[in-house]
Amino acid sequence: MTRILTLLTAALLATSAHAQSAATVxxxxFPNLTxxxxxxxxERGTFQKALGNVKLDARSFVSGTTLMEAFAAGQLDLAYVGPGPAINAATRGMPLQMVAGASEAGAVLVARRxxxxxxYKDLAGKRVAVPSLGNTQDISLRHLLGEQGLKAQTDGGNVNVTPIPPADVPAAFAAxxxxxxxxxxxxxxxxxAQGHRLIGSEKTVWRGGQYPTTLLIVNTKFAQANPTLVTAFLKAHADAVAFINKKPAAAQTAINNQLARLTGQKLDPRVLQRAFTRTRFTTGLDLNALNEYAALNVEAGYARNVPDLKAFLSPSLLKK
Known part of the structure; x- marks a missing residue:
């Protein structure tokens, strides 16, 4: 708790100073399709073009947990992140607003060949990787385990839930x-594509596949001090979503280029095509789904209660 309070204090001071004269956004x-x-x-330069003379400083993270630590420390103004870390941060008093959706579904359970x-029942006594503890996939996994009468070791069960960055999982399987x-x-x-087995598709992970996977959040104080910049970025975000949905082949090329730069791995185009069929891209925010997800947060032990998420949603910014 002391660490969280320290980060929140630092965030308020850093954000206030940055928000007064934002020369950089x-x-x-994350380096994920979601x-x-x-x-x-x-990749297309649309974010920088929308911001004009204001520099864009884009930073890649391996999980929502590490990203939200940077957000709490006042090092980020805007972020793409899963609903789990975003909701947890909001309930702890972090100054943020959820301003748009980015993707839905797009998470699967794969077993080593x-x-x-x-x-799912066969996960008993096994080691299962998630991107990080407390992130969206971790919370989803704990819910899945509960539906099968199983629990993580940390909850008194026998499933070893292990945090591993997604791009490193193939090496973890090989070892x-x-x-x-x-x-x-x-x-x-x-x-x-490496021969490992799909055990649970995006539709069986949770809610029949109708769940948010990535949101776009903004620091509240930054948004208040820089409404024009936030509106410009949101328009570029909406343009990116539209491009993905209208021109999937070109979008996949752009995504693969970025993934290769960030992870050193350029994927077979057929892999991206398969992944695309399991992922939807949207700017919409589904309050009902987010409320249900907040309940899973409580179920997983990462929150004490379900907050009033309406206080943290600002879809009106996107409409502008």
Whole structure:
């Protein structure tokens, strides 16, 4: 708790100073297909073009946990992040607003090809990777385990939930460090291409596939001090989503270029095509889904209660 309070204090001081004269917009995102609007906006230069003379400082993170630590420290103004870390941060008093959706679904459970896992129940006694503890896939996994009468070791069960960055899971499989992984795309499709088995599709992970995976958030004080910049960025975000949906082939090329630069891995186009079929891209914010997700947060033990998320949603900024 002391660390959280220290980060929040630092965030308020740093953001206030930065917001008064924003010569730079600091953006956080992940090297995942579920963050495709960020990857496309960066690759095509549409974010920088929208901001004009204001410099864009884009930083890649491996998980929502590490990204939100940077956000709490006042190092980011805008960020693409999963609903789990965003909701947790909001309930702890972090000054943020959820201003747009970015992607839905796009998370799958894959088992190592030489493991005996064939169903969710077979995860008992196994090691399962998630991007980080407390992130969106971790919370989803704990809910899945509960539906099967299972629990993580930290909750008194026998499933070893292990944090591993998604791009590193193929190496973890090769070294037999984990037996399965709940990962965002395109890393699920990449594992399948290596011969590993799909155990749970995006539709069986939660809510029939109708769930938010990535949101766009903004620091509240930054938004109040720089409404023109935030509006410009949101327009570029909407343009990126539209480009992905209208020109998927060109979007996949742009995404692959960014993934290669960030991870050193250029994917087979067929892998991206498969991953695309499991992921939807939208600017919409589904309050009902977010409220249900907040309830999963409580169920997983990462929050004490479900907050009033309306206080943290600002879809009107996107409409402008």
């Amino acid at each position: 600091r953006l956080g995102y 963050h495709a609007p960020a990857l496309v906006g960066l 030489d493991s005996p896992i064939k169903t 037999n460090r984990v037996d399965a992984a709940l990962v965002p795309e395109p890393w699920g499709a990449a594992l399948e």
